Amino acid sequence: MRFDTVIIGGGLSGLTAGISLQEAGRKVLIVSAGQNAMHFFSGNFEDIGPARDRVSALFAAAGVRTNAMDGFQLMPMGSFRPASLTLEDVTVFPDEHAAEKALIVNFTGFHDFYGTFIAEALEKAGATCRIRFVRLPEMEHLRLSPSEMRSVNIARAMDEYWEKVVGDIRVLHKDEDLIILPQVFGLKDTAVLDKIRTALPARVAFVGTMPPSVPGIRTQMLLKRRFEVLGGTFLMGDEVTSAALHEGVVSSITTRNLDTARIFADHFILASGGYFSKGLVTTPTQVTEPLFGLDIAYPENRSDWYDADFFAHQPYMDFGVKTDAELHAIKDGEPVQNLFAIGSVLGNTRKEDFGTAAGMAIRTAFAAVDTIKGGNV
Ligand SMILES: Cc1cc2nc3c(=O)[nH]c(=O)nc-3n(C[C@H](O)[C@H](O)[C@H](O)COP(=O)(O)OP(=O)(O)OC[C@H]3O[C@@H](n4cnc5c(N)ncnc54)[C@H](O)[C@@H]3O)c2cc1C
Incomplete structure (x- = not known):
């Protein structure tokens, strides 16, 4: 099986990227393991910043009124x-x-x-x-x-x-x-x-x-439907279990349900979410990205992970996958040429450029899509 782009994760960032690429005529697969943050959504796309008009148009075409x-x-x-x-x-x-x-x-x-x-x-x-x-x-x-x-x-x-x-x-x-x-x-x-x-x-x-969240579930459903109407393939309840990554390039992935079948693509987008969606995983000593083993920005000293004041901003919320300026994911200090990381898997590592929360999920999705569409990977 071959696609132009494979997206790992069908939450807000994965769907925004998937719809945008399908609208541009690309052949996209989204693999999505389970529940995502939209199911808990307040209805407010925080920190949407300069992406407001662009995403409003994308939503409107999907029947999501804002x-x-x-x-x-x-x-x-x-x-x-x-x-x-x-x-x-x-x-x-x-x-x-x-x-x-x-x-x-x-x-x-x-x-x-x-x-x-x-x-x-x-x-x-x-x-x-x-x-x-x-x-x-x-x-x-x-x-x-x-x-x-x-x-x-x-x-x-x-x-x-x-x-x-x-x-x-x-x-x-x-x-x-x-x-x-x-x-x-x-x-x-x-x-x-x-x-x-x-x-x-x-x-x-x-x-x-x-x-x-009733509005969040409805929104996720409408976005998924729009992606599929545009010709995208959505594997619901499946999970990417392995990826072939050699010399800074990802060539294929496998999923739990498709067993040993390899899925090839030119580009891969990691939209697997934060701790909540297991896009990031913690042990008592480490924070990891479980699929590719990407580099994570976080302090080694565990006492720097959290603030003892329960109501203070918690530093661990900022940890996430390291990327270069164009959101290529970094592994062993080097950017992976055709792998982009978007949404909550980034934590707040790119806050200065893309803000936080749902706004960040959408803005990073658009940024990765624009790089892919521009052929600048
Ligand atoms: C509970 C909660 C509520 C929030 N509410 C708001 C809000 O009201 N407003 C706001 O602005 N922000 C909110 N946020 C911030 C939120 O992170 C963003 O709004 C955004 O929805 C995150 O989207 P995402 O696509 O990056 O990740 P997610 O929504 O977490 O989606 C990631 C998806 O990837 C899947 N996945 C993970 N690993 C794999 C794998 N190996 N293979 C296949 N699929 C995989 C997961 O199952 C999940 O479906 C909330 C966050 C949380 C955790």
Whole structure:
């Protein structure tokens, strides 16, 4: 099997790179082992910087609707975080004075949405809040078990019952100018968000729940579909298990499911994520990149890995694969000519050039793609 580019990891960075290359007419394979950070996504693409317009266009073509607007996102625990590109689920407020009066609505038995924290934050900024619960007989089977009463299961039920919920909220609503709901709507597409906004008598803000993230899962699904519609091949639930790397060039990889079959490509992109996705692995003495054994930027002295103050910035979050200016991964001090590292596997090693978080995942994906497209590898 031969491709122009093989991408290891189908999270935000891998999919952004894969879609961009397919759009440019390249033949791309993405191998993706499992869950990724999008499944826990807040809906805010932090630090998107100069990539905002380019990625908004890529998202729009995939059916992922965004707000490209500077302001603040109301977080699940009640804090406000700066935002400049969010999924359309997220209401972006100009400042922390989000409302005069807010009605916060939750579902009876749903413990992954913290109305009290949200009310505290809004009240601190001068609002008055009421928290109310909606109970649907149709959801009793979920309520019987707390492990079933999760955001994704509620979202599935909401495809059918959202009108009933809206009816109940209309009865609860008095004179509030803001209605806050958990992000449990629109698992497959966002049409229901518009319908709810139109049907309710005040501005609606959907606020994040504890994971899993319904908007994040939907986004990942839409991006994957776009990649496949463009002709890309996505091996879901498979894992790259070995790579042939000789004299600074990768020639092929193997995967767990395809056994001994070798997959060849001109370029390889490592988008395998950070500790969370096992793109980086730690032992008590070492931080490693498990597939290629790439060079990692981190201090040898373990006491420099973390800050004893739990709430301080933790140095280990910065560790990641070393790269040259064009994001070629470095092994044994030398750049690998056709291997690029993008996204969380870089930690914060390229913060000055590409920022952090989702913004970094997207910006590094674009940078690697541009080098590949320019033929400058
Ligand atoms: C829990 C969590 C929540 C976050 N929320 C936000 C947020 O709300 N906003 C924000 O701006 N940033 C957030 N971030 C930062 C986040 O890192 C980026 O947003 C971004 O999604 C990372 O994308 P990625 O593609 O680099 O890595 P990941 O999303 O981690 O994806 C890597 C993928 O590679 C796969 N993989 C690993 N090894 C292999 C292998 N050998 N073969 C095949 N596949 C492999 C993994 O299974 C995984 O699917 C969050 C990070 C985490 C960990």
